[in-house]
């Protein structure tokens with residue numbers, strides 16, 4: 202893996218601005234590591250003056266330096282603490298990228314992919330372009346190792362999209378070309394893409410990445426059998442590559458030169474570069490160039506007929522190739538394992554989310570059910586209230602109809618039927634309790650004449666007034682009703698004949714007395730007939746007949762008088778023993794009661 206580090210002018214020792222120093226330190230860490238270390242020491246002495254974020258940044262740079270020196274065991278917990286504790290997204294992303302890098306170097310692929318996955322999950326919220334570049338670059342390189350070339354290319358594409366120019370665009374383009382090359386996309390378009398990457402990197406003096414791209418271009422040429430092109434390209438840049446002291450790239454160049462010269466038939470040059478590759482690759486355990494070199498040394502010795510050496514190299518080749526294949530398999534397996542775990546977690550999370558959704562729906566349904574229940578209750582109460590109201594109205598109208606059915610329309614007192622019912626009930630009670638009762642029948646005198654003389658309305662008025670007068674003299678237990686046109690009945694419970702006679706006489710006087718303020722033109726009087734249970738018994742029919750008979754006699758005897766029915770009141774009796782209760786009353790009044 203290539204180092205994805207900044208490159209800038211060395212720090213000015215005169216700079217007193219700690220924030221600037223911090224920024225500068227970040228950019229020179231690989232270009233001038235010694236100056237970088239000095240800056241770290243300077244910043245470390247001035248930590249008090251640093252803000253919280255700057256302190257985290259300094260901690261990250263110090264951890265990075267530990268990793269850069271190759272002390273992965275020490276660097277790892279430092280980076281892990283930063284990832285866990287820093288509130289700054291960009292610093293966390295840089296630390297995660299550095300950790301992924303050292304985990305990859307240490308062949309701890311499973312953890313490297315897991316860390317990478319977490320960091321990539323967080324990436325959408327990271328706005329710092331450098332932090333995005335760092336993790337995307339590491340992702341692209343690590344995924345190439347797992348054989349995930351398309352994915353690696355897509356992360357490189359994101360870097361290219363983030364940077365329209367400059368160093369990071371060069372690196373993005375290199376990563377893209379490299380992933381596409383390993384992914385087998387070696388078409389004509391790839392060659393022009395590779396050229397563009399070389400140009401982009403040369404423009405910004407990133408010769409290392411330009412030469413790394415040339416490595417792929419040369420490898421591509423060897424694959425196509427364009428051996429001379431490959432040798433020319435490799436030879437013209439090999440010395441430059443050596444100067445980087447970047448052993449991985451140098452050993453790869455040497456291995457390619459071995460292949461190219463072998464393909465060309467230049468066995469001695471091929472052997473020279475193969476031994477060179479072995480020397481370089483052994484130092485740094487770069488297994489792929491080593492495999493290539495051993496394989497060719499075996500072939501060269503076999504061609505030379507040096508079978509013992511050939512066998513020796515073949516064994517080394519087999520061992521190196523096994524190691525290479527194991528490493529490739531390990532990376533691929535680790536990637537697949539992490540991917541599966543992530544998928545499983547996702548499924549688990551989806552399942553939890555679904556359960557959550559179901560719960561929420563359930564709650565919503567319960568809520569709706571409660572609401573519906575409330576609505577039903579409200580509806581029920583409304584229906585019940587309506588029914589109650591309706592029943593009340595029905596009862597009222599029933600009562601009104603009953604009253605109308607029982608009352609006389611003109612005077613408001615009981616009509617004939619109701620009077621009969623009530624009187625019969627009162628008489629039954631009186632009979633049971635052996636108490637006397639009397640029935641008085643009242644008939645207005647010459648009422649037809651009043652109607653004829655003063656009109657029907659005046660007649661109605663006379664009727665209402667006569668009723669009102671009677672009501673003034675009634676007791677609460679008396680039963681009062683209109684029997685016919687101008688005829689009324691009063692049943693007096695617990696009343697003797699004498700009492701009935703007295704009360705009838707009071708009524709007679711009251712009716713015939715014209716109230717003050719009323720016209721004296723209308724002369725009103727009434728005749729009264731009284732029957733008592735003492736003589737007639739408690740049958741209403743008999744009482745009515747007897748009272749009517751007495752009333753008839755009152756009319757016959759001159760009206761405006763009271764006559765009591767009874768044996769003493771017969772035509773003879775009237776004048777006999779009783780001495781005629783209703784003596785000579787005239788229409789003018791003054792009835793004589795004996």
Ligand SMILES: Nc1nc2c(ncn2[C@@H]2O[C@H](COP(=O)(O)OP(=O)(O)OP(=O)(O)O)[C@@H](O)[C@H]2O)c(=O)[nH]1
Pocket residue numbers: 611644645646647648649650652656657658659660661664685686687756760
């Ligand atoms: N204004 C009015 N007149 C009524 C009503 N009901 C009955 N009448 C009248 O009352 C009169 C009763 O007349 P009659 O039966 O001849 O008796 P009268 O004229 O009172 O004579 P005597 O009973 O013999 O004194 C009739 O002319 C009826 O039309 C009513 O509700 N209003």
